[in-house]
Amino acid sequence: MSLLGTLARLEAVRSGRAEPLATVRHRHLSDRPLVLVPLAAAAEDGAPLAVLLGTDRSAPRLHIVPQPLNRGQRYAFLAAFADDLLPYLESCAAEVERIEGSEKDPQTGEKIPTFRELSADAPQLIVPNPGAAQHLALLGRATRFRRTAEDPDPGRYPAPTQVPLLGRWLTHLTDRAKVPGSSLLLPMTGLLARHWATGQSQLEDQHLGAQLAWHEPPSGLSGAEAARLVESGRDERGQLLHPPAGPTTDPRFDEKLLAPAIGRYDAALAALRHAQDEDGPESPRAQSAQASAERAVEQLRALLTEVLLPTWHDVWRGLDLLRTLPPAAHLPERWESDRWSFTGHRERVAAGEPPQPRRDDAVTAARKLAQREREQVRTDVQEALDDPLAMAERRLAGEAFSGEVTELVPDWDTSGRTPKPRPLLTVRTADHPHADLGREVHRAGGPAVQKAVITAVDPEQGLITVRVASGMGRKKEPEPGSLPAVGERVTFTLFELTARQSAPLPEPDDTPWTHGGPPSATQDSPTTAEEWE
Structure with a gap:
């Protein structure tokens, strides 16, 4: 707790x-x-x-x-x-919604349009x-x-x-x-x-x-x-x-x-x-x-x-x-995932696919675990972005800090062919985050995904300085409104605002024998024993 x-x-x-x-x-x-x-x-x-x-x-x-x-x-x-x-x-x-998409043609390699039906509601x-x-x-x-x-x-x-x-x-x-x-x-x-x-x-x-x-x-x-x-x-x-x-x-x-x-x-x-x-x-x-x-x-x-x-x-x-x-x-986004889940299972039933197996094979179990871990991260992040009380829990845990912008110093990265804006932003905060120098932070509630790096920490004055590294457009000068003004209140998190994708897994038929091998034919079929006898 x-x-x-x-x-x-x-x-x-x-x-x-x-x-x-x-x-x-x-x-x-x-x-x-x-x-x-x-x-x-x-x-x-x-x-x-x-x-x-x-x-x-x-x-x-x-x-x-x-x-x-x-x-x-x-x-x-x-x-x-x-x-x-x-x-x-x-x-x-x-009622269904028609969702447009695209996929590569296996022969020509060109993208061709595809359409899928998504249930407008779910139980x-x-x-x-x-x-x-x-x-x-x-x-x-x-x-x-x-x-x-x-x-x-x-x-x-x-x-x-x-x-x-x-x-x-x-x-x-x-x-x-x-x-x-x-x-x-x-x-x-x-x-x-x-x-x-x-x-x-x-x-x-x-x-x-x-x-x-x-x-x-x-x-x-x-x-x-x-x-x-x-x-x-x-x-x-x-x-x-x-x-x-x-x-x-x-x-x-x-x-x-x-x-x-x-x-x-x-x-x-x-x-x-x-x-x-x-x-x-x-x-x-x-x-x-x-x-x-x-x-x-x-x-x-x-x-x-x-x-x-x-x-x-x-x-x-x-x-x-x-x-x-x-x-x-963020509720509509997560509910859309539920609608896809409902639609997919309904399509599998209509196609005459067999029931869910009694035990998942190794790859299916790993995929389920990876999905649940990814959704846990996504849900925690979205709840923190949606709810000040949820964000307050992360701030108390040292995983975020919130405060008032006291100084904004323009700066540029001139190591490349063209200069890129890298302004320094100083925030006065009463929070005590795990703010190590060089640690990446993320601005919550900004107009775009914005990353920054901690460059200076003054715990006595409650000042944290970060160098903003993205989310300011592609021009030499930051886009108007992409940076907070002096006196504005901002929140930075020490955790990423999007869940990372897990590593790809082999198909069930390609599972090595060290991990159970391909699923057996008897695994998906019902046993002869009656469960209620």
Whole structure:
């Protein structure tokens, strides 16, 4: 945690309310996000129990698995989940932009124009916390290789047709969520923690209700007291007033309410099968048992709705808080990268390419790592340029300095054929950067990319002199407006303002055997073992 973040947490403890960490919103928010609150069964890692989702805060849709151990009910749940999610994903591709480009003709070497279609929008899933995103990743892993009745060898338990497609999309969205700055799938707790600091630990911030309690504590209560009430307050039945924000459930809820409700459903289903076997499906006893089974399902739906609704409302409250912040200047650039990611995966699915492999080959893994490192650098730089509070963190860390220009001395480099402007700029600053002589610095917020070199440092007077080396045009005299005037406030960073490209990597088929060799044919194909057996 940065020094500024620590100070903000201490201030939140003192004031009893969440304190801002940003002046702008650093993540894109869609006009029509899909809020998704999953719930997992406690008996098995990644086993789905329910999901509450929708784009309308007043009309959520619930899908449940009455008996999580029943394979057929799981597939029915996933099919219903897919029927809700996939149309939303497709609706984001209804409009496209035509992007012009060029590439070299392999025969003539001349540039020829090319055109690509880019989706005008992309989907955005909002989940309560990172645990919910991990649950979706497990669902994607467990379903994207499922065989269906349309496959040549459907196996003993064919899944509905849309289930493997659901798995491929969940895998793509959760993988993309690991890219810094991406906004296709966002945990609400992480969004709030990026923009506000609470007076509790980062682990406690994973409870969305407790985190929001620091933003809007009830009258007469501090944020800590309100968060404690949200975390541990129980009703007369011994149940939490504010259940956890998914995908886990409260053990006392599992024991006292959920397990008996599933037991009643199992008993009703057993009675229905017995009545149908003994008296026939149309007998009065079978119809009565059918009604009992339907009532048991409705009781389960009501019970799970009661558990999920508080978190559903919390996610929307979080969105309301985030929309009070103005969007950062570089958000459209990062959202365009998300749109390209969405468009590319949609094209791969439409082209009939196989699902994502269970394990990446060496080159693909290296490319993913390089991309995430590059995007982390780009996001950090853009946030610092967009937000004075983010830049203040870099200044406190000695990675930037800001101050007033006290002197501008014209100078030229005459070593070449024509003189080039190299003026000396002196800045008075209260910051203490790691300003070594000869170190390259970069002007933030200038009209163009402008590099400079530190030539003198006077720590007693707080003066730093730099020689500006670029961003002044191609003439002998600097272009008007390219240099700050005396008395103007400027900021220089000791880090580059653009991320460097990583070294090129070989194609997967050219991977040397020392790094795993070419990917095997069996690596990308599903195994015969059932993941849920």
